[in-house]
Amino acid sequence: MLDIQAIRNDFPILTQTVNGKPLVYFDNAATSQKPQVVIDAISNYYGTINANIHRGVHTLSQLATDAYEQSRQKIQTHLNAKHNYEVLFTAGTTHGINLVAHGFAAFVKAGDEVMVSAMEHHSNIVPWQMLCERTGAKLTVIPMNEKGELIIEEFEKLLTEKTKIVAVNHISNSLGTINPIEHIIKKAHEVGAAVLIDGAQAAPHLKIDVQALDCDFYTFSGHKTCGPTGSGVLYGKEEWLEKLPPYQGGGEMIKEVTFEKTTYAGLPHKFEAGTPHIEGGIVLGTAIDYLNSIGLDNIMAYENELLRYGNEKLQEIEGIRFIGTATKKTSVISFNVGEIHPYDIGAIVDKMGIAVRTGHHCTQPVMNFFNVPGTVRASFAFYNTKEEIDALVLAVLKAQRMLG
Structure with missing residues (x-):
């Protein structure tokens, strides 16, 4: 078992607040955060x-x-x-x-x-x-x-x-x-x-x-x-x-x-x-x-747990559509909610201190295949927690109420 709190303590950026809220960083597929040793x-x-x-x-x-x-x-x-x-x-x-x-x-x-x-x-x-x-x-x-x-x-x-x-x-x-x-x-x-x-x-x-x-x-x-x-x-x-x-x-x-x-x-x-x-x-x-x-096998096992938990929690949101449901996946969840533009969800989620990526993610042919303008992408790392995923779900629900 990983000591997630000890790992989080290695990353100074995770202690800060964004828009008055604790930072939740779910944009790891774009770039990862850096531990103090780096x-x-x-x-x-x-x-x-x-x-x-x-x-x-x-x-x-x-x-x-x-x-x-x-x-x-x-x-x-x-x-x-x-x-x-x-x-x-x-x-x-x-x-x-x-x-x-x-x-x-x-x-x-x-x-x-x-x-x-x-x-x-x-x-x-x-x-x-x-x-x-x-x-x-x-x-x-x-x-x-x-x-x-x-x-x-x-x-x-x-x-x-x-x-x-x-x-x-x-x-x-x-x-x-x-x-x-x-x-x-x-x-x-x-x-x-x-x-x-x-x-x-x-x-x-x-x-x-x-x-x-x-x-x-x-x-x-x-x-x-x-x-x-x-x-x-x-x-x-x-x-x-x-x-x-x-x-x-x-x-x-x-x-x-x-x-x-x-x-x-x-x-x-x-x-x-x-x-x-x-x-x-x-x-x-x-x-x-x-x-x-930390061990890449340990990292993969924990991130798979986050992926499973994230899918379970997010699918409770009415109207959510997951883009990419492969049997073998890593800790990336791309989704849209109803007809709401992903950028609008991302902007409101950011006000809650949560960093997600929105857009086509430099994969326009993928977005064309699924006939969407882009997606909201939450990508998890080994320093993320289930509590942060809960915060994301609440933020998306708030965005849905405001924009739906």
């Missing part, structure tokens, strides 16, 4: 070892480099990657996806196919559309059903020898659906396609083993895993990272530069041009340590 690590970096990393002979540079590379090692262990140089530091999930999509222009030609799913975040749609526009490849889409689950039979029919890469999310940010990525990866590999997994929503909730999954790429963001904004990770299999061309040119990613020719550095530096977000990379390791100290 906040302290940011301050400690700038206060004690701030320096540019790699190649520096002076002490601070060596200390910063060691901390940065130790964080890479932590993340390698956390993901069970085979090599530490298969872990690339990025600015976040979007950066990771764009890096791969840009590089795949070298392997995709007119007539080839790139596959995404119907429930992707725009960040896992637009870069692949851009790739298709550059190369003449075709974008194919795995359809979903009314529960918000991918139709795997249709996925298998869509897969052909022309499919060069399949890019799907591990967990949907707007529906909470946990996708059967193990099956998707296996089937894609059978036709020779690579697979990229958008793990932005999965990394805060699930244990991830990239070797067991056998995915070619896995990417996630630091800011959703209790770490700093502007930080993230792209895991890539060594053989793919060796083949992919660099995403950006500049310092750090070179071996030798003349005006006639440039040769590139080895992994991971080939993909880490310029001065990186050093503090972000180091402190992301601190955040991963924090999550592991």
Whole structure:
């Protein structure tokens, strides 16, 4: 059993009030809150070892480099990657996806196919559309059903020898659906396609083993895993990272530069041009340590309990419609109430000190599928409580009375 009050004490922001009410933070799918140990690590970096990393002979540079590379090692262990140089530091999930999509222009030609799913975040749609526009490849889409689950039979029919890469999310940010990525990866590999997994929503909730999954790429963001904004990770299999061309040119990613020719550095530096977000990379390791100290299995079990409780309580509201009712879900509840616009509910709920996300959640094709302008999304984390869910229900009921 988790000591939720002790965990809540780790997060200073949770003690404040919003509009005169205790803060209830249910926007964790957008960004997670940060524990004091992460906040302290940011301050400690700038206060004690701030320096540019790699190649520096002076002490601070060596200390910063060691901390940065130790964080890479932590993340390698956390993901069970085979090599530490298969872990690339990025600015976040979007950066990771764009890096791969840009590089795949070298392997995709007119007539080839790139596959995404119907429930992707725009960040896992637009870069692949851009790739298709550059190369003449075709974008194919795995359809979903009314529960918000991918139709795997249709996925298998869509897969052909022309499919060069399949890019799907591990967990949907707007529906909470946990996708059967193990099956998707296996089937894609059978036709020779690579697979990229958008793990932005999965990394805060699930244990991830990239070797067991056998995915070619896995990417996630630091800011959703209790770490700093502007930080993230792209895991890539060594053989793919060796083949992919660099995403950006500049310092750090070179071996030798003349005006006639440039040769590139080895992994991971080939993909880490310029001065990186050093503090972000180091402190992301601190955040991963924090999550592991609680235990991702414990986190998932408790958040599943919150999800069950939230569904039970919210469904008592007359006229509520849940968007996304997959059998396998994580702690995200998207809903609408009658004909009330989700923005209006969100605005009134905010007056009660409760933070939820409203809108299309960067998944406009999902909203079009369900024929809604958007949803109210309550996304729970391991520092939330059932009492906070009760407060949300009362706030939605108040909004319904005012707006219905």
